[in-house]
Amino acid sequence: MRAVIVANGPMAKPPLGTLVRRGGDLVVCVDGGAAHSLTLGLKPDVVVGDMDSIDPALRQHLMEEGVRMVEFPRRKDETDLELAVRYAVTEGATDLVLLGALGGRIDHTLANLMLLASPELEGVGARIVEGNQEVFLVREEAVIEGKPGDTVSLLPLTEDAAGIYTEGLEYPLRDGVLTFGAARGVSNVLLDPRARVRLKKGLLLVVHHHQERS
Template structure:
């Protein structure tokens, strides 16, 4: 299999699975589909086939019948998501969507958020998606348009984020500080279609929540 320069990559991990339509819609716009170890089983259950299965293979066992290329990387200093992202970077991926990086074990979710920070600078965009939220690290100056009454949460991934100013949110901040254990920015609401978020120092994570009861 020959993979040349590509732009859009979808990675499926072994956490809580996305809705099948979420995954299939993302795959319509992707150039490469990577399953991180046990994510291959989720792909199979949804009737889709990855091009690459990569990991330490403690969850997935090679059958020899795969259409995918199976890459066994036994390195215990990196988790399966790190392995998948490193592969995507090596193949010149630019925009990466990761499903299944959250849910199940909380320690795995926290580790994957750390991996998000680790690899964020290597791609033009790196986004986690699940049934409930779209999650990514914010640039220092960020603006977007969202439906009114969309739930938006901000989380100081670096522990403390300074100089936070928001517009278009119900609970506004002006040059404020978010710090774990002191003040967080969870469960805010959009009051305008256009929102703007600025921060001066630290790593600020945003959760944009879907309106879903599933």
């Protein structure tokens, strides 16, 4: 099952249409992200969070429309987005698209990126989409799909990401090592519509900048 999770971070640009199909099996809004969801034409199925940022009138309207509200206390150990991701996975989602998760507070942005490495998401396809960019985690192997000329960065999320092999990128790695804190993996280039990355050790973030709409 596919879930679109709409967070409440600023959206400078709408997500690229090819990255987010209109709708999904489940649309989960993170508190005030419900407003973003409606702007994007996505009808919420559920709103998750402590309800401190959703407009009260919008909340009432959604409740009248039958949208479920899953409310949590403000004093808690998890972020609202983390709770929304957990909700979607518990409901059976195996493919997650997260919107509105970047571009706001730096601590929230970093926490949202690290959320991709949560053990709860092992075996679940999860990616963050912002405008023409998408970010996803590689634990063992992944395929990168786009257009030749797209920019692709590989960033280690652990001390070392080792045994890295790439196919279809301008600057190839063969049993390569990317070290946390070094920028070696930034700004590679997609050569083919499909590239492949695999690694033997560690975790790797893929940041894919799709070419702008013509």
